[in-house]
Amino acid sequence: MIGKSTDCDWTIQTVHSWLQSCRPDHDMCSHVSAMVNDWHPTRLVDLGPNRNSIYWTLYSTQEDGSLRMPVIYMALSYRWGANKLRLLNSTLAEFRKGTISIHQLPQTFQDFSFLAKRFGVRYLWIDALCIIQDSARDWEIESLRMRQVYANSVCTIAASASTNEQEGLFRVRTNLDGVLPGLIQIPVTPLSSQDQRQMVPFYIFDDEVWESSIYQSPLHRRGWAFQEQYLSPRMLYFTGNQVFWECIQGGRRCEGFPNGISPYAGILRQNGRVWNLKQQLQRLQDNGGFTDMSTRVWCDLVTVYSRCDLTNPEDRLPAFAGLAKFFAEKVGDDYVAGHWKSRLLRDLCWTRDDIEAVTKPQASHMRRIASWSWASIIDVPVYYAYPWDLSEDYPYDYLTNIVQVQVKPQANDDVFGPLSGDFLALHGVPLEKSVTFSEGVVCKDGICGVPMTTSSERSVNSQLPSPLAWCLDNPLEPDSEIALEKQTYLLPLKTSLCCGGGFYIQSLVLTPTVDSCAFPNTRCFTRVGLVTEHMWKGSDLAGFCPRQDGVMIFDESTRARMELITIV
Template sequence: MAKVTHLCATCVYAFGHPLDSDSPGEHHSTILGHCRVDMHSTTEAIQQAVQEGCFICSEVWKVNEQGLVIRRDNNKAVDHERHLPAKYAIDYYFGGRGQFIGFCILDGPGRTSGLDLMTKKVAESIHGSPWPPLDDRTSSLRSLDQAYGWLTSCCFQHPSCSALSKSELWLPTRLLDIGSEGDGLWRLRVVTQDGLHTPPPYIALSYRWGTEPSIMLLKSNIDEFCRGKYITDLPQTFQDLITVARHFSIRYVWIDALCIIQDSPQDWVFESSTMRDVYANSFCTIAASASSGPEGGLFLVSIAFEDKAPEDFYIWDSDYWLRHFDRSELHTRGWIFQERFLSPRVLSFGHDQIMWECMTDSKCEGFPDGVPSQESDKSYHALSRLAAPREDDQEPLFSERTFQTWKVLVEDYSKRSLTKPTDKLVAFAGIAKLFQEGTGDEYIAGLWKSRLVEMLNWRVTTPGPGAVDYLAPSWSWTSVQSSVTIEYMPAIGDNVKLVSVMAIETINREADPTVGSIRIRTGPYVAKVYLDTSPGNWDENRRLFLLPIILYPLGYPETGRCLIDYLILEKHSSVAPDIYQRIECCQTDQYVKDDDVKAIFEDEDFDQAIFGVKAQFSVIGIV
């Protein structure tokens, strides 16, 4: 049994310090009285406390280790692999429903993240009944029964969680038949050949492949898999999945490595295009959140503490769900993103507990009735509404709400890593298919036809490595190996598109339009670049072009003030003279004449100074 960790002198001081307005430190006038005492002013001091085993400092430091805090030191190079906190502080809150202490890491003037420690009475008044103790293994009967309770409750009480499933009966091409309790073999079943006319429920697995998968479905072993293989020969994660499925009385499971023919490009392309349906129609998706590969297993040993009488204080982690679920090793992977959001129900086996997420709830063993202040990301993204739009919904195909949902998903997905960068479009194809079904819009290499101009306006937020292989057209966010944001702002007046899309040309490759061009009516303006430093490999004769794409009114048209977003283009190596490629974007805050903007669309032969530059409008292509 592990010993209860001790506290460092700084954290011990926090308990003995009076919780009142006479406390030292910076005072803030808020609804809850608040004063802050700066402690552990150096990174070395925090790390020393962690090394000595201070529980609170260790938990706060985990926030930094998971990359949630970014420090930007002046005159120091920023290490993008590991960001150090700016300051460690203790907050005292008093008044309102009670008193509690906050231990936090600061990055600038505001509180970034940390833990709140409060009395039992305050904890119950804010978060409800205290959370129960965790078992030391997620394979315990109590843990699995708790998970099954969440599952059955969702199936019977959450109609919105079934909206992602197809209305007609649907099954994957292949399933694994695990038999019943006591059977030692599993068998591959081909749905169309094995007479599964009444689709049985199945469980899907979400996991990391690791470096070298030990077992895969190949053209050479299909017959062997159909005859049956020993369950004990499977990787530990697969064996544990079978244990969970049998506990839930589910006979069939779906694992990509064993249900997709891995050495058949044709089968892989077809099956990857069905991911939207595979996960959306699963009874539940099991996520191996704490394992780095198939051998890691679902059931890990939790940290156990000595039995002792309940204490007067409880610790509340304000980033509890974020750290235990969203930031788990599994969910940093690109392929896992659509597996999570397309599955109506996800049961995640973490380091120390099982966690549950459906379209309605976010729960875990620590908070079996729901994590306080945590709304399901699935509910926020309104994916069920896309899958089953209301009959009286009069919004356009790609409404503002749908646009914002897409924007958040794209930005979140772009932060995930992929072993093969060329998978960037196909690993997101299931999400795109869901939007296509819900809107009827046309999907074009990561963008949507009805909102194409607005979606051209994306930019890189954290530069990544340059693409070695061709990924997508330069105008698509999928062409870069970096996290991105879509800069479009909802209309605060009449947003004005400054380009017209004349034609869209794509070549369908591997089930996704990753090669293509758009032709637009516009007038790119020559931009001369003057460098302040040695040009390095910069060609001084290189010509760049500014392409205004959208105008956002601020005081426009009354005052003429507006924001204008531009793409920065350069001529493509193509022999055609009017072909460009995107290299960057920019924005200006400026004043324009209302007549100039209107003329873009009202006069086909418009040729005069606009935005202070002389330009002849024409049709150009961007690849």
């Protein structure tokens, strides 16, 4: 029977049975680990062969030699707090002596150790104890190995209900009745009138329990926890009232539904997009290139991840690195500052995702990351703004060409980690505009932004058509100039037919920068936003001409004005 606490015998035996049934029988779950076979972390917490021992030691494969393969270990996903017991250069020798008691660890680490011993798992991976926290070099190396750490973990344990490492894994249930579904009998008349009316059992349960217990929990708003969830083939979530299980092949279970949650239940429908996203990611073929499926998966990953919180905004790319590496194996493409080289022109069409923040000056560009990367803005979610491109019914073309893209890793030549000195060289037509705000937010064809008034004598068309959908990366106050230099440029990037017989043009919003350009005698810009101009079929647009399929492209006079520019 279910006990009052999530560490009761029934709970531990039940969740252990889920793990035991998955490991030998689920090929998809095992395949994730097999992709990085014969690998183990640099360091592991060793609980020792004796389950009754209260001491632990830090095992280092660099100093102690490799362990026998395969190494069975569990990883911990949790929120950091003010814990002072961390691996430092000064504590490294002490951690390796094996004289520190498990009871000296923060409560979450203690509970994690207890659970591992009950499962018969000797080794643990906890970032605070396995990465030297005061060594920038070690942090850079180890943080870029998260893809292997979590993919190879036999199971990742999530302290979902805890705001820090002192609060523990286990909880006294606040509502024991809320764990088990209610059961009622309802009289039902069969379709055939010859059959007698009969009593049919129905379950009653909270169909938002997964959302409220996991996705709205303190842990899962944390940016670093995002990839931990998506990279792990098996997850156990310890929440405030019950324990949940998730694996790629076997689906989801919880203490209320220990044999599995029906796919027709609202519990899964509430988060079907997130759940399906994890399954779709794991099912992508290695080196399969970009397909409609992989494109949608990547776009959704970026959007969901960008909603998470990060204590250090500069971790925006490192905290996503493991997932990006996994995806790179699937599509076989080069990763460039959160985008993919083969589709960089399309990927430049990203924008802020929340309507409310469009009019608020909350976000800012991180100078260490190129402004053309979605990772450069903080505090707001982003999404890729090309909703029609994934269908052949809406042909499109690009109005700009990429000449060169450069990303410069800060360490280890790893393009998935922190970057500096990135630039993008383009061949296009920057159009100077004078732009001011008007009030309100406009949504058109699924793209939302701030309408603006524009004027220019040097643009291809002196008055841009309406409606406009403006989304600035870092909005200013209404009726203010968009740029300090009082110069704004639109760089037409892409044109496409769309639903309803119209077409649209997407342009980057740029401002000049004093940064030195990568190429001499060229102009250098910073991205500040994206604008989508939607026009109806037959619209007269100076400087453009229709292609045979109806897509609007530059005419000869406009193409003659194309120049080489750099965006940093």
